[in-house]
Amino acid sequence: MPAEAQNPPAARSCAPVVVLDFETTGMSPGHGDRITEVGAVRIEDGCITARFQSLVRTGVPVPPFIRQLTGISDAMLAGAPPAEEVLAQLVEFIGRDALVAHNASFDRRFLDAELALIGAVRLQPVFCTVLLSRRLLPQAPSHSLGALVSWLGLPSDGVHHRALADAEMTAHLWLHLHQVLDQRYGFRQVSLAWLQKLIDRSPRSADTWLRSQTVEIVRA
Secondary structure, three states, X not given: OOHHHOOOOOOEEOOOEEEEEEEEOOOOHHHOOOEEEEXXXXXXXXXXXXXXXXXXXXXXXXXXXXXXXXXXXXXXXXXXXXXHHHHHHHHHHHOOOEEEEOOHHHHHHHHHHHHHHOOOOOOOOEEEHHHHHHHHOOOOOOXXXXXXHHHHOOOOOOOOOOHHHHHHHHHHHHHHHHHHHHHHHOOOEEOHHHHHHHHHOOHHHHHHXXXXXXXXXXXX
């Protein structure tokens, strides 16, 4: 296990974030796929402070391979609240906080598509823990969520491909990545704008760039 995984996370970003995960009927909302479950976790001051989870009824059948992967069936969704109700609750839960997801482009596409169906638009950025982990943990054998959680020894209940469980694991990964910034580079608190600058760097140049930064810069 990497040395930085030994202690609980202490570092944090300056602003609260909501970690988001969707289970879906497929890979692309452009091809008619819809969400089946949403899980969200709020992080404030380096701690998980709130959770949101719901199955989602859209009327789109769950393909057999998705049912096998997630355990979510059409029968389970038949009694779930409709998408417009769940999305309204999710929007209220998120508020104005920035978002975090693992492989964020996937969740961002589905979030934007579902919001469009209720006449809403996402205004906040979505930060990707895949991209951030590739810059801070280039030595990891894999940057998939399950592999990183296992390699780092992060908390997990052993459930995968369920929205709240994956959001919780992503939240612990986000906190651990802040711990790396603290223990390796001395940055206990960083701004979200600065984190985006880090993500915009190439993985190969990230370490050199990080060592050129100062505490004043990373908080700005």
